[in-house]
Amino acid sequence: MTSKPTEQELADRVAKQLAWSSDKATVIHVWQGYLAGLYEWGQIDLDVYSRLSSALPKGADKEIAELFMGQPLSAEQEAQLAARLG
Secondary structure, eight states: OOOOOOHHHHHHHHHHHHHHOSOHHHHHHHHHHHHHHHHHTTSSOHHHHHHHHHHSOSOOHHHHHHHHHTSOOOHHHHHHHHHHHO
């Protein structure tokens, strides 16, 4: 087992990949999923997850919420998410 990634290591990797990638939307989606997996498996805590994901350009907020819920959002949940995101 390798050591847990630090917040700074992850932030640096995200920034580097966004800087050189020509497909930023895909990079954002990949990192959103990767961070969700790290959080779900206890490799990063909620505060680190929140800071790193909020630093990403906005992307698949609905899909990330559905990932954590394990099911599609209801119309009411979608409306609540939209209101929270502004």
